Amino acid sequence: MFALLVGQLAYLQIVYGGKFTAEVDRTDKTVMQGSVPRGMIYDSKGRLLVGNSTESAITYTKSSGVKSSDIYQIVNRLTKYVNIKAGNLSDRDKADYILAAPGKSAKVAKQMPKSYRQDSNGNQLSSNKTYANEVKYIEEQGIHLSKSDKAKATAYKKMSSAYSLATVFVKDKGLTSKEIAQVSEHLTELPGVNVGTNWNRAYPQGRSIASIIGGVSTEQQGIPDDELNTMLAAGYSRNDRVGTSYLEKSYESILAGTKSQKQVEIGSNNQIKNSKEIYAGQKGGNLNLTIDSKFQKKVQKTLNTQFAAAKSAGITQYSDGAYAVAMNPKTGAILAMAGVKNNTKTGKTTEDSLGVINRTFVMGSAVKGATVLGALMDGVITPENNTLPDQPIYLPGTPVKKSVYPIGTYSSLTAQKALEVSSNEYMMALAMKEANAKYTPHSYIHMDSDIFQKMRGYFNQFGLGVKTGIDISGETTGIEGATHNSGGSLKTGSALDLSYGNYDAYTLIEMAQYISTIANGGYRMEPYIVQSIQKTKNNGKKGAIESVTQPKVLNRVGFTNDELKVVKTGMYNVTHGSDGWTTGTRLKDLTPSVSAKTGTAQSFYYNPDDPNNSDPPSTITTSLVSYGPSKDPNIAMAIVFPNLTSENGSYPQLVAHQMYEDYYKMTGQSK
Missing domain, CATH: 3.40.710.10 (DD-peptidase/beta-lactamase superfamily)
Structure with a gap:
C-alpha cells in the first residue's frame, strides 16, 4: 500500500505537477469601470455656471468572495487612522456589524433557542434563515453600541453593501492630510482600501438658475428606480451618480462622459493581485447655454x-x-x-x-x-x-x-x-x-x-x-x-x-x-437653452465644439x-x-x-x-x-x-x- 501511494504521488507530481501549480497560480482577469469627472455648464459668455469641486476621499474596492469577517477587520483597522462620523443605522445594520466579528455568528447560533435553528421537523434551517434568526436574536437581546462602534458600523455598512469589484467612498468630506498620510502608510494591511478623489457640483456664479440646472444623485441614491433597467442596460452601475432632473437629466449622456476601464487580475484566493489601466476614460462633455x-x-x-x-x-x-x-x-x-x-x-x-x-x-x-x-x-x-x-x-x-x-x-x-x-x-x-x-x-x-x-x-x-x-x-x-x-x-x-x-x-x-x-x-420657434456641446480636453479645459443647436421652426x-x-x-x-x-x-x-x-x-x-x-x-x-x-x-x-x-x-x-x-x-x- 505504501509503495502504491509513493507511486501515485510520483505519478501526480511528474504528470500533473505543472497543471496543479498553474491552478494554484491561476488568476482571473476582469475589467473594472471607474467614474470620470462630470461635464461643466457655461453661460453664453463662457462663464462657468456649474463645475466640479474635487475632494480627497478614502475608497474601498470590494474583492469577489470577500467575507464579512474580513470587512469587519478592515473596518476596525481603518478607523484607527480615519475619523468616520456615525450615520443613520437601522437595527439590522447594527446587528450585521456585530455578527461580522470573527466567530460571533457561530457563538450567537449556539445561544439561540432551538426553534431558531431547526424547523418543526427537527431539520436544520438554511443558512439564510439561520442568519435572519441570528439578527432577530441580537435585536431581541437589545443592541447597545458605543459612539465609536456606531462609526465603525457605518463604515461597515458602506463597504459590505458594495457590489463585487465596485468602488465606494468610505469618507469623502473633511478628510485631513494626517488621515490621508496614515492610510497611505498602512495600505498593505487594508486590502481594497485606497486614497482617491470624489467630486461635487459647484456653482461659481451662484444658484440663480439652480432649479433649471437640476440635480445629481449621490452615490447612495445611485440610479433612480424608475430608470434602473434602462440605465443598467446602457452600462451604468447601480451606485453611479446621474442627473436626476432638468438639464442634468436631459443631457445625462453628454455630461456623464465615458467611464475609465481597468483590467484586474484576481488570484485563486479571490484577492486582487494586479491591475492595469486599459482606458483612461473621457471626461463629460460641456454645455454652453444661451443664457448670459x-x-x-x-x-x-x-x-x-x-x-x-x-x-x-x-x-x-x-x-x-x-x-x-x-x-x-x-x-x-x-x-x-x-x-x-x-x-x-x-x-x-x-x-x-x-x-x-x-x-x-x-x-x-x-x-x-x-x-x-x-x-x-x-x-x-x-x-x-x-x-x-x-x-x-x-x-x-x-x-x-x-x-x-x-x-x-x-x-x-x-x-x-x-x-x-x-x-x-x-x-x-x-x-x-x-x-x-x-x-x-x-x-x-x-x-x-x-x-x-x-x-x-x-x-x-x-x-x-x-x-x-x-x-x-x-x-x-x-x-x-x-x-x-x-x-x-x-x-x-x-x-x-x-x-x-x-x-x-x-x-x-x-x-x-x-x-x-x-x-x-x-414662425413658431422651438425654445432651447443649450447653445452647443463641447468636448473636454485631458487637462480639463474646453475642447472642440461637437454640436451646435440649430434654430427649429415648428410651424408657420x-x-x-x-x-x-x-x-x-x-x-x-x-x-x-x-x-x-x-x-x-x-x-x-x-x-x-x-x-x-x-x-x-x-x-x-x-x-x-x-x-x-x-x-x-x-x-x-x-x-x-x-x-x-x-x-x-x-x-x-x-x-x-x-x-x-x-x-x-x-x-x-x-x-x-x-x-x-x-x-x-x-x-x-x-x-
Whole structure:
C-alpha cells in the first residue's frame, strides 16, 4: 500500500505537477469601470455656471468572495487612522456589524433557542434563515453600541453593501492630510482600501438658475428606480451618480462622459493581485447655454424687487409668486428665465426659475393678439374691414360681460384700437362671429358646437395650449377648461371668456413662444437653452465644439403680412397710444421702442387645505407679453404676477421696463 501511494504521488507530481501549480497560480482577469469627472455648464459668455469641486476621499474596492469577517477587520483597522462620523443605522445594520466579528455568528447560533435553528421537523434551517434568526436574536437581546462602534458600523455598512469589484467612498468630506498620510502608510494591511478623489457640483456664479440646472444623485441614491433597467442596460452601475432632473437629466449622456476601464487580475484566493489601466476614460462633455448669467441675475433681481414691492403693498396673500422669461424670437434661444415662488402659508419666497415651464396660469388679455389673428385667418374680419360695435354681452342668469372701462365709452372699435385699450367686448364679438352666434340680450344665445375647437386650433398654432419643445425635462402643457356643462350643453359663456384669455391656463414659456411668433412674422420657434456641446480636453479645459443647436421652426402660422400688420400696429399702440384707456404706457419711453400686450384675469384662490370651499377668495392675475425693438425684434418676453388681491397691472410692466433697459445696455442697442 505504501509503495502504491509513493507511486501515485510520483505519478501526480511528474504528470500533473505543472497543471496543479498553474491552478494554484491561476488568476482571473476582469475589467473594472471607474467614474470620470462630470461635464461643466457655461453661460453664453463662457462663464462657468456649474463645475466640479474635487475632494480627497478614502475608497474601498470590494474583492469577489470577500467575507464579512474580513470587512469587519478592515473596518476596525481603518478607523484607527480615519475619523468616520456615525450615520443613520437601522437595527439590522447594527446587528450585521456585530455578527461580522470573527466567530460571533457561530457563538450567537449556539445561544439561540432551538426553534431558531431547526424547523418543526427537527431539520436544520438554511443558512439564510439561520442568519435572519441570528439578527432577530441580537435585536431581541437589545443592541447597545458605543459612539465609536456606531462609526465603525457605518463604515461597515458602506463597504459590505458594495457590489463585487465596485468602488465606494468610505469618507469623502473633511478628510485631513494626517488621515490621508496614515492610510497611505498602512495600505498593505487594508486590502481594497485606497486614497482617491470624489467630486461635487459647484456653482461659481451662484444658484440663480439652480432649479433649471437640476440635480445629481449621490452615490447612495445611485440610479433612480424608475430608470434602473434602462440605465443598467446602457452600462451604468447601480451606485453611479446621474442627473436626476432638468438639464442634468436631459443631457445625462453628454455630461456623464465615458467611464475609465481597468483590467484586474484576481488570484485563486479571490484577492486582487494586479491591475492595469486599459482606458483612461473621457471626461463629460460641456454645455454652453444661451443664457448670459449677468442678464439672468439682473432679471431675477428685478423680479425679486417688484414682488417684494407687491408684498409690501399687502396684495400677495394668495399669490403664487412671479415669473419672467425672455427669448430671441428669431432663433428660440432663451435669454433669461427667472421665478419667485411664494409660500402663501409662511410668506417665504424661493427661487423658482423652473416655474416658467411647469406652472400654468390664466393669463388674461395678453392672449388677445392670437384672438385677433385667429379671426383674421378665419375670415370674419379683414385688414381693411375690422370695425365692430363695442357692446357688452348679457347672457341669461349671469353678470354682464364687459371691458374694464365703462359701458358706452366706445360705440365701435377697430381691431388695432381694441388691442390698444384691451376691449373684451371686441374679442367676444369675434368669437360670436366665428361661432355663427344667434344672440338676444338677456334671453338667448346659440353658438356652433365647434367654437372651442376652432379658437383653440388658432391658439395652438402660436404655441398656446401645447408643449413648446424646450430642451429641459419636466415641461407641462396648458390646462383646457371644460367645453360642456354637466347637462351636456355647450358652455357658451366660457367660450366668450376664452376669447379674451379668462378661461384656459398656459405656461409662461408658451406665452413667450406665442409673442415670439408674432414678433418674427409667424414662425413658431422651438425654445432651447443649450447653445452647443463641447468636448473636454485631458487637462480639463474646453475642447472642440461637437454640436451646435440649430434654430427649429415648428410651424408657420398661416396669416398674411397685412393681417400681421393689424396686430403689430395694435401692440405698438398699447405702449405708445394716447387714449386714456391705453394699457401699456409705462413702456412708452424706452428707446428703441417696444410693443406689448397687457393682461388681467380674474380667478379664485385654491386652498389645497380646503378644496371644497364654496366661497374662495377672488384674486387677479396680471401679465404682459412684449417684444423689442418694435421694427426688428431681437428679444421677446413674457411676465406674470398671479393671484394678487388687488388689480394693479404695473408690476409686469415695471419688470419689463427694467429688463429692456438692462438688455439694451448689455447689447449696445441703447446707444
